Amino acid sequence: MSFDSQAWLAEARALIGEAHVLSADCGDDLSAYTRDWRNKFEGPALAVLRPADTGEVQAIVRLAARTDVALVPQGGNTGMCGASVPTAGGRQAVLQLGRLNRILELDPENNTATVEAGCILQTLQEQAAAAGRLFPLSLGAEGSCQIGGNIATNAGGVQVLRYGNMRDLVLGLEVVLPDGERLDLLRGLRKDNTGYDLKQLFIGAEGTLGIITAATVKLFPAPGAEAVAFAGVSSIAQAVQLLGAMRGRLGERITAFEVISGAAVDLVRHYFPDTPPLLEGACPWYVLMEASDGGSDEALHEAMQTALMACLEDGCLQDVVLAGNLAQGQALWMLRENITHAQQMDGGNIKHDISLPISRIPAFVEQMLPRLQQAFPGVRPIVYGHLGDGNLHFNVSAPRGVAPAAWQRETDAVNTLLHDVVVAMRGSISAEHGIGQLKRHELALYKTPAELDVMRRIKQALDPQGVMNPGKVL
Ligand code: FAD
Ligand code: S2G
Ligand code: ZN
Numbered sequence: 001m002s003f004d005s006q007a008w009l010a011e012a013r014a015l016i017g018e019a020h021v022l023s024a025d026c027g028d029d030l031s032a033y034t035r036d037w038r039n040k041f042e043g044p045a046l047a048v049l050r051p052a053d054t055g056e057v058q059a060i061v062r063l064a065a066r067t068d069v070a071l072v073p074q075g076g077n078t079g080m081c082g083a084s085v086p087t088a089g090g091r092q093a094v095l096q097l098g099r100l101n102r103i104l105e106l107d108p109e110n111n112t113a114t115v116e117a118g119c120i121l122q123t124l125q126e127q128a129a130a131a132g133r134l135f136p137l138s139l140g141a142e143g144s145c146q147i148g149g150n151i152a153t154n155a156g157g158v159q160v161l162r163y164g165n166m167r168d169l170v171l172g173l174e175v176v177l178p179d180g181e182r183l184d185l186l187r188g189l190r191k192d193n194t195g196y197d198l199k200q201l202f203i204g205a206e207g208t209l210g211i212i213t214a215a216t217v218k219l220f221p222a223p224g225a226e227a228v229a230f231a232g233v234s235s236i237a238q239a240v241q242l243l244g245a246m247r248g249r250l251g252e253r254i255t256a257f258e259v260i261s262g263a264a265v266d267l268v269r270h271y272f273p274d275t276p277p278l279l280e281g282a283c284p285w286y287v288l289m290e291a292s293d294g295g296s297d298e299a300l301h302e303a304m305q306t307a308l309m310a311c312l313e314d315g316c317l318q319d320v321v322l323a324g325n326l327a328q329g330q331a332l333w334m335l336r337e338n339i340t341h342a343q344q345m346d347g348g349n350i351k352h353d354i355s356l357p358i359s360r361i362p363a364f365v366e367q368m369l370p371r372l373q374q375a376f377p378g379v380r381p382i383v384y385g386h387l388g389d390g391n392l393h394f395n396v397s398a399p400r401g402v403a404p405a406a407w408q409r410e411t412d413a414v415n416t417l418l419h420d421v422v423v424a425m426r427g428s429i430s431a432e433h434g435i436g437q438l439k440r441h442e443l444a445l446y447k448t449p450a451e452l453d454v455m456r457r458i459k460q461a462l463d464p465q466g467v468m469n470p471g472k473v474l
Contacts, residue, residue: 041082075149081436117148232283
């Protein structure tokens with residue numbers, strides 16, 4: 001019997017309301033939901049569904065399972081791997097979680113918050129701060145990405161060094177399974193050894209095992225003092241040396257440590273000309289670092305100043321500026337966050353999100369830069385990222401004069417050049433962005449058969465029909 005899309009849409013409307021079922025058949029523009037943030041992936045959707053609560057998510061999942069329609073869970077659609085939009089094949093509907101956006105509980109005494117999946121990251125950050133607490137996940141898309149997407153991608157960002165990634169911040173989950181069952185794991189316990197830790201299956205699963213509808217996450221005491229510094233260094237090796245020196249002197253107070261290549265700073269300056277001048281001269285590499293603690297601003301600034309001067313004397317840095325006030329610190333962070341936007345404006349690039357043991361990063365970069373030039377003369381590496389946790393965004397822009405589309409066709413060759421070396425050095429081809437559609441074929445290349453077999457058995461056990469986000473990860 002052929003599939004009757006009108007009947008299916010009518011059933012969906014009866015479940016979640018006319019206004020919350022969008023479809024091309026009814027003249028709705030679905031492109032905001034079916035095209036990814038990078039404009040790299042797009043796929044047709046039978047509908048975009050916007051349920052109001054967990055009960056409606058369950059009803060939609062049961063309808064999808066009964067009628068063999070696949071679901072693509074979607075949060076802020078800021079993912080980097082094409083995992084939040086439909087693929088080309090088969091009947092797929094986007095399940096947009098944005099209406100499940102309530103903060104269900106904020107418990108300062110237990111240092112936990114329980115939020116629905118569609119809560120925007122920045123909203124949780126703000127609500128936590130209003131309660132004198134910190135929710136530490138921080139990344140450039142925080143104004144639009146959602147907690148459910150952060151969990152499904154096991155997001156990292158700029159404070160992993162001090163607080164860990166999303167996996168480290170999640171205490172409990174509520175998940176709707178592919179058969180529509182609700183799995184209530186919403187406990188805010190830091191210790192609970194009662195059988196398999198099921199929530200771990202869904203963290204970083206990119207929506208392929210179930211729909212996250214709520215989460216209990218850790219909160220931390222809000223820092224009393226913050227200090228931001230921007231240093232120029234002579235090499236990536238010196239940046240690693242500086243990391244060790246600053247952590248040796250300030251310990252856990254170092255909450256962020258980002259490395260930025262000179263080419264990345266130049267690109268931001270080109271597209272954001274009001275970026276303030278930072279240091280006297282140009283350096284090949286820069287480090288943006290932040291420290292925070294529960295003391296006073298004066299005490300922390302003094303400790304940071306003392307540590308930086310000692311590093312200058314010890315030859316761990318060439319030049320440095322310590323932000324004198326909040327606005328200057330924010331301007332430094334704006335430079336860092338504008339790199340992704342500058343690259344988008346520059347016409348796209350071949351992105352990499354690699355991680356290595358920190359001690360091996362200098363050797364990797366120093367061998368990779370010349371090899372890239374040899375293989376692709378004139379290519380423009382834009383290298384930056386979370387050096388504090390060994391995570392580099394080794395993004396490669398086209399040689400001048402090469403059209404973006406032509407450059408994208410070199411993706412596999414560039415990826416092979418980088419990822420073969422990363423894996424040989426016991427690193428990862430995806431530190432924080434996930435696999436999605438973008439790296440699905442590479443996962444099969446770089447994971448062992450045993451790893452892939454266990455992943456497939458877990459997928460088969462939980463989603464035998466393949467309803468959840470097909471064509472992603474596996
Ligand atoms: P989406 O893009 O909507 O979805 C991402 C994945 O999660 C998809 O597989 C989707 O199916 C799944 N998903 C979404 N919601 C749910 C749910 N409720 N249940 C189950 N599955 C779900 N990422 C980092 O880790 N670190 C960074 O520093 C960083 N910086 C960024 C900077 C910019 C400017 C941009 C645009 C992106 C950046 N990202 C970064 C990538 C992206 O923001 C993160 O991956 C983020 O966690 C995605 O959240 P989202 O809500 O947009 O998810
Ligand atoms: C970042 C964003 C994605 C990219 O800015 O830390 O995760 O590679 C990245 O531009
Ligand atoms: Zn990142």
